[in-house]
Amino acid sequence: MELLIAILVLALLFDYINGFHDAANSIATIVSTKVLSPLQAVVWAACFNFVAFFIAKYLIGDFGIANTVSKTVYEPYITLPVILAGVIAAVIWNLWTWWKGIPSSSSHTLIGGFAGAAITAHGFEAIHSAVILKIVLFIFLAPLIGMVVAFLFTLLVLNLCRKAHPHTAEKWFKKLQLLSSALFSIGHGLNDSQKVMGIIAAALIAAHSQGISMGVHSVADLPDWVAFSCFTAISLGTMSGGWKIVRTMGSRITKVTPLEGVIAETSGAFTLYLTEYLKIPVSTTHTISGAIIGVGATKRLSAVRWGITRELMTAWVLTIPVSGMLAAIVYWLLEGIQAG
DSSP states (O other): OHHHHHHHHHHHHHHHHHHHHHHHHHHHHHHHTTSSOHHHHHHHHHHHHHHHHHIIIIIIOSOHHHHHHHTSBOGGGOOHHHHHHHHHHHHHHHHHHHHHTOOOOHHHHHHHHHHHHHHHHHOGGGBOHHHHHHHHHHHHHHHHHHHHHHHHHHHHHHHHTTTSOHHHHHHHHHHHHHHHHHHHHHHHHHHHHHHHHHHHHHHHHHHHHTTOTTOOSSGGGOOHHHHHHHHHHHHHHHHHOOHHHHHIIIIISOOOOHHHHHHHHHHHHHHHHHHHHHTOOOOHHHHHHHHHHHHHHHHOGGGSOHHHHHHHHHHHHHHHHHHHHHHHHHHHHHHHHHHO
């Protein structure tokens, strides 16, 4: 029982860290264009992170991404020590990348840690390779979709607004950024909160197999407090902000105007809603980064700082294997402590 409680606490701590780690995703452009102050922006984003809970529960009617995450490892191989090692590794990697200002993927950190601990404990037969391959594929597809949608959307909007007065257009797009940021924050809440729900579901399923009273049979049996606490934790984390990553996302990739901010956030939101429909956990970081690159590329390819982009891509590709190796080390340490 103590192990299960430790996992629940650490999972919600990870969710909180995810909030301030990924706060930059939904507020970077709205801050860099000075539509809102940093404090106003994080409060705005946090509110819509929480609105996502009601959308998932009462409009969509299920938590499909949570179900996908919980199936990363086959049920017979899911144990509480495996989950604990995965969550600890994810917390370590997320804190380190936040400290360095690297906008890595919280979702892939969590999945990499979970899978890495399971492989260490039971071998490669423990992981659901089809699920993991689909998630890995969207490391590349999510930013690509965001980039293409943003590129085409920018061309469309520029064509429609070519006769508008620049000052009037900028004023309108600053107002529209409030809407586009809200849309993206809802997508962030829908996607990222459910990843932690999936890990908690896996822990409760493992607990059920061990006869612990809090256990459940499946994600469908999760009590309401799990979803509520996950969406609350990520909202509180978002309110804490993540200013180093805001600078990377808001200005270092390419300089963003209010018009481009609206397009980047709307394109990112579209991608997140698409993957929510497909029940595929993706990185909000990858999604908005791709959208910002797509916006910058419409001006000229040199407007995108490709050196920074290469650094981001390297961090994205390394996240799952590094998290997996960290989880392996943590699992070995936990096994050593238990044996001692």
